[in-house]
Amino acid sequence: MKTTSANKSSPVVEKPFWLNFEFQLRRVGFSVLLLIVAAALAGLFSHGYLSEATRSNDDRSLTLHYEKFNRLMSDTDMKITAVIPAGKRNRIVLGGDFMEGFRLDTLQPQPDKMYSQNGDMILEYPQPATGNTQTLWLSLTPMKFGVIKNAIAIDNGAPVTFQQYIYP
DSSP: OOOOOOOTTSOOOOOHHHHHHHHHHHHHHHHHHHHHHHHHHHTSSSSSTTTEEEEEOTTSSEEEEEESEEETTOOEEEEEEEEOOTTSOOEEEEEETHHHHEEEEEEESOOSEEEEETTEEEEEOOOOSTTOEEEEEEEEEEOSOEEEEEEEEETTSSOEEEEEEEEO
8 A cells, every 4th residue: 555645745725715704703602601601690690680589569568579580490588578457467478489489498487377369379377567577588490491470469469570581
């Protein structure tokens, strides 16, 4: 078998188009990678500045602290602070897509009664003294991805509506 020897004196033929293409691709890829890391650190995908949110109803009797962005099957926390008016039952109603979109892992303090009615989760607590605030801490796990629209109300009063985006 006869082989030809390589000509060591001739340089490698380089195509300027492909060299420029590779350089541009590396530069764009590095920029995209930096943007993804910066977004993750800022909280675009979960815990962080961009994700943390607070909502209240019009009369400020119900305040909600939650995260706008979560990941599927990853723990998330929610804090509900309610001022229960005199003469009203102490019921917290979790509505919208809450029952379908989340699994409730822990709830503190535990309610006296918890049931579902017309697709809403209802938590009943003992009547507090007039004007006292009650705080609930929920640990949740998102069970479906996409936009989940929720509503939380006190005894069917003015609800706090909010959306959460769940990444797959």
